[in-house]
Amino acid sequence: EPEVTQTPSHQVTQMGQEVILRCVPISNHLYFYWYRQILGQKVEFLVSFYNNEISEKSEIFDDQFSVERPDGSNFTLKIRSTKLEDSAMYFCASGGQAVPGANVLTFGAGSRLTVL
Amino acid sequence: AQSVTQLGSHVSVSEGALVLLRCNYSSSVPPYLFWYVQYPNQGLQLLLKYTTGATLVKGINGFEAEFKKSETSFHLTKPSAHMSDAAEYFCAVTSPNNAGNMLTFGGGTRLMVKP
Numbered sequence: 001e002p003e004v005t006q007t008p009s010h011q012v013t014q015m016g017q018e019v020i021l022r023c024v025p026i027s028n029h030l031y032f033y034w035y036r037q038i039l040g041q042k043v044e045f046l047v048s049f050y051n052n053e054i055s056e057k058s059e060i061f062d063d064q065f066s067v068e069r070p071d072g073s074n075f076t077l078k079i080r081s082t083k084l085e086d087s088a089m090y091f092c093a094s095g096g097q098a099v100p101g102a103n104v105l106t107f108g109a110g111s112r113l114t115v116l
Numbered sequence: 117a118q119s120v121t122q123l124g125s126h127v128s129v130s131e132g133a134l135v136l137l138r139c140n141y142s143s144s145v146p147p148y149l150f151w152y153v154q155y156p157n158q159g160l161q162l163l164l165k166y167t168t169g170a171t172l173v174k175g176i177n178g179f180e181a182e183f184k185k186s187e188t189s190f191h192l193t194k195p196s197a198h199m200s201d202a203a204e205y206f207c208a209v210t211s212p213n214n215a216g217n218m219l220t221f222g223g224g225t226r227l228m229v230k231p
Contacts, residue, residue, distance in 0.1 A: 003159075004159065031217060033217070035219075035221075041223070042221050042222065042223050042224070043160075043206060043208075043219075043221040043224075044221070045218045045219060045220070048217060048218060056218055058218070091159065091160065093160075095217060104162055104165065105160075105162070105217070105219065106159075106162075107152070107159035107160035107161070108159045109157060109158050109159045110159060
């Protein structure tokens with residue numbers, strides 16, 4: 001069964017460093033997402049991406065965050081200058097349908113980011 | 117704005133017993149509702165979804181959920197728990213006009229199954 005692949009599975013970084021989390025979505029999917037889950041808290045939406053641009057973003061997704069689809073297979077989340085509160089599990093997801101709201105998302109296993 | 121509340125962060129049942137995981141939502145527009153399951157060290161896997169039509173939806177692994185508009189609920193049930201059902205379960209909501217397909221998740225319920 002097709003799956004979404006995320007790397008790294010765990011990254012430890014120093015506060016202020018740049019981090020890039022990588023995702024390989026399902027190959028024929030067109031919609032891409034990042035969510036995060038701070039330990040003990042809810043899974044929160046960060047950003048959705050379609051047709052090479054951001055379609056929606058949350059308040060969390062400030063200027064420190066950016067997303068990119070640099071080639072036909074990867075989808076990346078960059079945090080420019082990490083803060084302690086960025087420590088979380090980051091989930092990438094992709095979806096293939098064009099029906100708003102009914103898009104079934106396939107999630108990756110997550111990348112755990114620890115900021116020291 | 118939409119929100120989801122999952123009552124009970126931890127639920128423990130015996131193997132073979134009924135599983136009931138509660139989900140209540142708040143939405144100003146007709147909701148689309150989802151249940152996802154997360155096994156250890158894995159991603160979120162879709163169990164079932166409700167968009168329109170029949171309010172009782174069946175999913176994988178014998179789970180089902182019923183959309184009750186009057187109660188703003190979408191509780192997840194399974195008649196007989198299996199040890200392999202032990203996982204964390206997330207209820208989520210979005211809406212038909214949400215072109216970005218942003219999901220709003222509940223806090224999750226960890227299901228433990230005792231032998």
